[in-house]
Amino acid sequence: MGGSCCGPGAHPVHLWPPHFAFPDHHPWDLGPHSGPALLVSLASEVQDLHLAQRKEMASGFSKGPTLGLLPDVxxxxxxxxxxxxxxGIMTGPFFRYRTYLDWLEQPFPGAVPSLRPLLRRAWPAPLFGLLFLLSSHLFPLEAVREDAFYARPLPARLFYMIPVFFAFRMRFYVAWIAAECGCIAAGFGAYPVAAKxxxxxxPTLQCPPPSSPEKAASLEYDxxxxxxxxxxxxxxxVRVRDGMRYWNMTVQWWLAQYIYKSAPxxxxxxxxxxxxxxxxxxxGLHPGYYLSFLTIPLCLAAEGRLESALRGRLSAGGQKAWDWVHWFLKMRAYDYMCMGFVLLSWADTLRYWASIYFCIHFLALAALGLGLALGGGSPSRRKAASQPASLAPEKLREE
Structure with missing residues (x-):
């Protein structure tokens, strides 16, 4: 699965401009297709194939098919x-060449279900679309750029980032659900559930292809x-860290595989x-992107240090209360960062953040300082047992 972040997999990204580095980009646009990401991934998959072939030649015997490995260049x-x-050419999702090849070479494509999974996935989209239209009408982003907005009282200015981020989420929920439905309608990305x-x-587990249409139809797919x-x-x-994993999930995998793992x-x-x-x-090159994205590491450091220092010392009831407070602050942090993402310019972003006294930055710094003072460990060393998954029962999870 995946591959090295060095070698040929690291270069094609420089052949294209950033997604939104265009003068007519609007903050609600979803951007062009992810061709550079696809080619970076393909280069890594080809590199994995060459490495496997060299190992096979050195060992002197042929191994069976390796999970996720390409058959040839x-x-x-x-x-x-x-x-x-x-x-996925317009809005994604990202997919590897191996996924694309498996789609083309499905032995019994007629056995792969699409209608029911599509309906199951699509049903919330109309609701999200209506919520987007309503929230963006009642709380237009352009109001934040007007001088009159800053005459409002502080609670009103603080509150305004909540519906702006809500509208932002609803729009992307609709777009990405529609993109997923396009894949599902084509039977693209379907694998047996057993492949995990x-x-x-x-797939993370080897799953042999079915030998007949009957066996293919008897499998459960996702x-x-x-x-x-x-x-x-x-x-x-609950966490800022976990929120990143649930958003733009296929691209998050790409970032983790090819950027995070190669970080210096x-x-x-x-x-x-x-x-x-x-x-x-x-x-893109808009300052708001950098202001927003580079606030995330501060939030990650703050929540990691403070949680490792305090949460484990609380009772079960105290930990539950902690998680609710943590969730509330996580959402406010994303509200805050979203304003930079949609306002785009340095002046507009800093003007809004200054009007609410850079509250998330100062809160994160205070939490980080308290966590360090109490001896909290780094986020990467937290024990898995102390990590809450969500605030509601698993049965309420979407789908």
Missing amino acids: PSLMETLSYSYCYV ARAGGG YETIRNIDCYGTDFC ARSYVLRSAWTMLLSAYWH
């Missing part, structure tokens, strides 16, 4: 077909490989800062 035409595949596929990466958004997880996970640092927070810096560049 794609031709130029195959590479272009993958890069401009109609599935993950978003972006594909579309986790092309799942790009977990709406429930985004809204109700060992610290989780510094690696995250490196990843966020390149992610901001990928979105």
Whole structure:
């Protein structure tokens, strides 16, 4: 699965401009297709194939098929077909060449279900669309750029970032659900449940292909490989760290595989800062992207240190209360960072943040200082047992 972040996999990204580095970009645009990301991934997959072939030659015997490994190096035409595949060309999701190849070579495509998974995935989209239209009408973003907005009392200015981020989420929920439905309608990204596929990466367990249409029809399939958004997880996970994993999930896998792992640092927070810096560049050159993305590492460091210092000392009831407070602050942090993402300019972003006294920055610094004073460990060393998954029962999870 995946591959090295060095070698040929690290270069094609420089051949294209960032996604939103265009003068007519509007903050609600979803951007063009992810061709550079596809080619970076393909280069890494080809590198993995060459490494496997060299190991096979050195050992002197042939091994069976390796999970996720390409059968051979794609031709130029195959590479272009993958890069401009109609599935996901406008809004994603990201997918590996191996996923694309598995789709083309499905032995019994008629046995792969699509209608029911599509309806199950699509049903919340109309509601999200209506909520977007309502919230963006009642709380227009342009109001924040007007002088009259800053004459409002502080509570009103603080509150305004909540519906702005709400509208932002609703719009992307609709877009990404629609993109997933396009994949599902084509049977793209379907794997047996037994393969335990993950978003972006594909199967994590070897699952032999069915030998007959009957056996293919008897299997249970899912579309986790092309799942790009977990709406429930985004809204109700407890941590800033976890919120990143549920948003744009296939691209998050790409960032983790090819950017985070190659970061010139060992610290989780510094690696995250490196990843966020390149992610901001990928979105474009607007200062708001950098102001927003580079606030995330501060929040990660603060929540990690303070949680490791205090949460484990609380009773079960205290930990539950902690998680609710943590969730509330996580949502406010994302509200705050979203303002930079949508306002785009240095002046507009700092003007809004200054009007609410840079509250999230100062709160994060205070939490980080308190966590350090109490001897909290780094986020990468927290014990898994202390990590809350969400605030609501698992049965309420979307789908």
